Amino acid sequence: MFLSQITDGVGSRHVAARHDGTAHVVPGVRTVLDLAGAALAGHRTLAAEVAARGQGEAVDLAAALAEGRLLLPVDHPDPAHMHLTGTGLTHLGSAAARDAMHAAADPEQMTDSMKMFRMGVEAGRPAVGRVGVQPEWFYKGNGHGAAAPGQPLVSPGFARDAGEEPEVAGIYLIAPDGTPVRLGFALGNEFSDHVTERGNYLWLAHSKLRPASFGPELLVGPLPDHVEGRSRILRAGRVLWEKPFLSGEANMSHSLANLEHHHFKYDLFRRPGDLHVHFFGTATLSFADGVSAQPGDVFEIDCPALGLPLRNPLAVAPASDAALSVQTL
Template sequence: MFLSQLTLTDGTRAVAARTDGAAHLVPGATSTRDLALAAIAAGRGLAAEVAARGRGDAVDLAEALDQGRLLVPLDHDDPAHLHLTGTGLTHLGSASTRDAMHQSAVETLTDSMKMFRMGLEGGKPDQGRIGAQPEWFYKGNGHAAVAPGAPLTSPGFALDAGEEPEIAGLYIIAPDGRPFRLGFALANEFSDHVTERGNYLWLAHSKLRVASFGPELRVGELPADLCGTSRLVRDGAVIWEKPFLSGEANMSHSLANLEHHHFKYDLFRRPGDVHVHFFGTATLSFADGITTRDGDSFQIECPDFGLPLVNPLTQCPADATPVAVAAL
């Protein structure tokens, strides 16, 4: 089952479900978050909650996407209660890309490679055990969540504006503080790779950018072996294209281990909050020497996730004026 959020032609919000190629509205649902909370209260899964509500009117998701009416598939009424976070160096092959960015003549083993090896050796522990801690980063809150089809805006101080095609886990915290995973979505974990390359301690700065995910939320478990395509389109022509792999068969960490090391913090188990956690990638156009430009289009697709995730790039002009803080 796939879920999506959209604005109807009359301006109201709705949730759509797709199970057999045809999508229909979910009666009584205006947000995926409320639908999930209702499922938790009823003691049943998300798919069962949707089934219990019956089928509403048919909806054309491709048309809604073309018209700019599809939203991210999970959000929060208060954007401050949606957390965008992620983990890096989680995929087989991801270390070589990062290592090439950070390697120097005097280093024989970078911190990036050390972190990756920790994941290889202890990222998939036996059931019931805690594995190696992954790299973790913060991207922002719901104000940084960009709808499918909407522009990914790069700030004027950025040195790069590059895509990161990956899978994100979508979660909600129950009233009793338990995290529940609703499912997974395609994601573009938009980053500044030139800033990161300058010094790996600037990773935190490089990740404080907007991101997009969706258009559809895949309910249920993640297939172990996923293959999608990431491409960059400029002036109507594809200038770069490459497959990307995900799923646990292509990862150095298990999903359970990554989830534990995020939700072990009380801060991330606040009732009602929503979390979008990016699981990482090993495929970047930046690694192939591509420099993006204003107006480029990022296109990420995978047959297992329904509609493709497409976002144009908007680059803000550089501004050398420092931010002034006023004293009260």
């Protein structure tokens, strides 16, 4: 089952559920957050909550997507309570591009990226009930940086690069008792500045403070072990670059459970009512192939196992040479 959030064009929001290609409005709720709250209160799964509410009118999701009426598949009324975070070096093919970016002058010296990757391969998939090695972790921002499907990913004027990262994102709600509850999975574009990261790996934190997009649909239920899709950059309607990408635990050096543990082990990330969008990493980057996206290019991530394709055009904010001035009160 897939869930999405749509608008009817006159300001009203609806939740749509899709089974086997047919989507219908879920009666009685306006947001997936409301639906999840009702499921928690009724001690039901999301799928059971949807089934209990019956089917509303049919929805043409493809038309809604084309018309710009598909919203993020889940959002929060207070964007400050929606956290965008992620992990890197989690996929079996992810080390090569990162290692090349962070390579030392001495080719015999193993980079920190390669060390981190090898730690994951060796201890990132612990037995059930055990804790494995912690992954690389980064913060991207809050809900103010979440771009809806079809909306621009805006690179700041000071950025050195604007590159896509096709990923799977886990979507979580913190229950009233502080328990993280996984709502599902979505396609994600963990948009980053790879030139800044390449300059010094300690600038990774800076390079990740960029917007991101996810959706258009939320996969309810388990993530397939093998996820395969294609990442593209379109320029003037034509494919500039295209490459397949793999995800799912069969293609990862860390288990999902291990990644989730090392995010939610912090009390800060278990505040009741908060939403978390956690990107699980990738091994596929156009940057690694020497591609530099330009304003107006469209990032397209297509993976049928995770629903409709995610598309976002690239925009760049005006640059400024003026130093930011902080006032004293």
